[in-house]
Amino acid sequence: MIPLFFIFTIITLLFVFRFLSKTSLLRILSDSFRSLVDCLHVYQSFKVSHRNENFQENILYRNVSIYLNSLQSLEDAQFTNLFTGCSKPKEILISLDDQHAINDTFLGSRVSWKKDNSQKNVFVLTLKKKDKRRILRPYLQHILSVSDQIEETQKEIRLYINLETRESRRDGRWTAVPFNHPATMETVVLDAEVKKNVKSDLETFLKSKQYYHRLGRVWKRSYLLYGAAGTGKSSFVAAMARFLCYDVYDIDLCRVSDEADLKTLLMQTTCRSLIVVEGLDRVFSEKSRAVGMSGLLDFMDGIVSCCGEERVMVFTVIDKDLIDDQTVMRPGRIDVHVHFPLCDFSTFKVLANNYLGVKEHKFFVQIEEGFQNGPGLSPAQVGELMISNRASPTRALKSIITVLEKSKIGSDQPELESLLGRESAHTLREFRKLYGLLRIGSRRKEESFDYGKVENEFHDQSVKRIRSTRIE
Numbered sequence: 001m002i003p004l005f006f007i008f009t010i011i012t013l014l015f016v017f018r019f020l021s022k023t024s025l026l027r028i029l030s031d032s033f034r035s036l037v038d039c040l041h042v043y044q045s046f047k048v049s050h051r052n053e054n055f056q057e058n059i060l061y062r063n064v065s066i067y068l069n070s071l072q073s074l075e076d077a078q079f080t081n082l083f084t085g086c087s088k089p090k091e092i093l094i095s096l097d098d099q100h101a102i103n104d105t106f107l108g109s110r111v112s113w114k115k116d117n118s119q120k121n122v123f124v125l126t127l128k129k130k131d132k133r134r135i136l137r138p139y140l141q142h143i144l145s146v147s148d149q150i151e152e153t154q155k156e157i158r159l160y161i162n163l164e165t166r167e168s169r170r171d172g173r174w175t176a177v178p179f180n181h182p183a184t185m186e187t188v189v190l191d192a193e194v195k196k197n198v199k200s201d202l203e204t205f206l207k208s209k210q211y212y213h214r215l216g217r218v219w220k221r222s223y224l225l226y227g228a229a230g231t232g233k234s235s236f237v238a239a240m241a242r243f244l245c246y247d248v249y250d251i252d253l254c255r256v257s258d259e260a261d262l263k264t265l266l267m268q269t270t271c272r273s274l275i276v277v278e279g280l281d282r283v284f285s286e287k288s289r290a291v292g293m294s295g296l297l298d299f300m301d302g303i304v305s306c307c308g309e310e311r312v313m314v315f316t317v318i319d320k321d322l323i324d325d326q327t328v329m330r331p332g333r334i335d336v337h338v339h340f341p342l343c344d345f346s347t348f349k350v351l352a353n354n355y356l357g358v359k360e361h362k363f364f365v366q367i368e369e370g371f372q373n374g375p376g377l378s379p380a381q382v383g384e385l386m387i388s389n390r391a392s393p394t395r396a397l398k399s400i401i402t403v404l405e406k407s408k409i410g411s412d413q414p415e416l417e418s419l420l421g422r423e424s425a426h427t428l429r430e431f432r433k434l435y436g437l438l439r440i441g442s443r444r445k446e447e448s449f450d451y452g453k454v455e456n457e458f459h460d461q462s463v464k465r466i467r468s469t470r471i472e
Contacts, residue, residue: 042129046136050121056307057270060140063147064123068113069095070150074102101126106139157241160249162256162265173265179248181238188232188239189350189379194338198223201336202244202312209310219309222300222333224280226320227340230380233316236340237276244312246274253277259295263304271308281317293328300333342376348400351379355386356393363397370404377403 050061068074074094096102101114109131116122127135159179185195205221212219223240225233241248249269256262269275291299298304300313315334323329343351345368352358382400389396 044129046125048123066147067143158247183235183238185239218306220311222313223336224334225316230378231340241274249275267307271310275313278316280315281322343379345371358393
């Protein structure tokens with residue numbers, strides 16, 4: 001027979017433990033016991049900084065951040081930070097708090113991570129000294145492997161912008177934001193054959209690491225996108241980034257103080273990135289610029305350009321003929337040239353289908369004639385007219401016809417002036433001679449005669465005559 005007192009004691013202990021499990025007291029006791037055990041061991045700490053002494057990004061820091069934010073134990077920490085995702089606003093993200101540590105277990109040993117309060121963007125790894133030789137390197141390799149898998153499945157492209165001042169170098173010259181541009185190779189409006197060739201070239205580049213190394217060349221590729229404003233160059237850059245799944249580094253040359261500063265920016269970019277320099281033709285048109293020709297050439301394919309691999313450089317210009325220095329345009333510095341023309345009728349039909357859902361319309365004939373005879377509009381101009389009138393496709397098409405007619409009239413003005421100058425210059429001279437004779441003959445008639453008015457009327461009649469002749 002089990003004594004009644006013994007049974008009562010067991011029931012009481014079970015009740016106490018059940019009560020403690022629902023309160024913080026058990027956690028306090030557990031933490032106190034763990035602290036006591038920790039005092040009996042010698043610990044060693046390791047710092048993982050965001051950037052090295054050359055202000056280059058430490059890839060391990062990024063991998064550690066991804067790994068820690070994926071740990072289940074992060075949800076059990078006393079304090080965590082909650083965020084909503086930028087690309088997925090309804091997704092709740094958890095991150096490590098600056099003031100608290102998070103524990104992890106590897107090969108039976110317990111380690112802890114926390115952020116260094118004395119330094120910005122520094123993780124501190126703490127483990128038992130007796131476990132260092134056994135688990136440190138395998139543990140770091142484990143972090144790299146897991147973070148790569150997470151990044152592969154949940155890749156978030158980021159846009160990096162160079163900061164305004166040199167004082168920001170303490171934390172690096174780049175500031176990053178999520179890159180959520182929706183453009184893709186399928187949505188950008190460009191000749192289908194051109195897009196196909198660019199995609200094929202990029203796919204070949206991604207598979208060519210060993211080929212480039214065998215040739216002794218840096219594994220990078222460079223593109224020149226040229227065309228008028230509003231023809232889709234920036235959207236195509238975004239589509240390239242999404243196609244490659246590369247981060248974008250947008251270099252604003254106006255914020256570069258000198259050639260050494262430009263080199264520093266390039267050294268702080270990472271591999272697998274898209275480096276963009278917009279408005280390259282403006283750099284050559286400016287007489288006083290911080291970056292000279294030698295600095296730009298070094299940036300494009302000099303020694304400093306080999307500080308990282310698997311990079312795609314993209315330069316945009318409005319008119320590539322303004323770049324008269326052919327050393328900049330030679331292969332190796334610019335590998336692929338992509339032209340972005342103004343909108344023609346075939347491009348218009350693609351836009352009409354995408355923006356308005358219209359494949360055929362009675363106004364298409366008139367619009368086609370407008371594109372053939374007029375100076376042309378950019379795809380951005382046509383797209384904006386369609387967006388503004390998307391509730392009524394007919395009204396949208398009428399607005400495009402109106403703009404095409406106005407642009408045609410505006411483009412005809414210089415031609416009309418030149419025609420007027422050629423055809424009526426002799427007549428105007430004869431008219432002025434006749435006016436001089438009349439002026440000598442009668443001063444009274446001179447006072448009532450408005451020479452400017454007559455000349456303007458003659459000019460208007462000549463314009464009408466020339467226009468009617470062109471129409472016929």
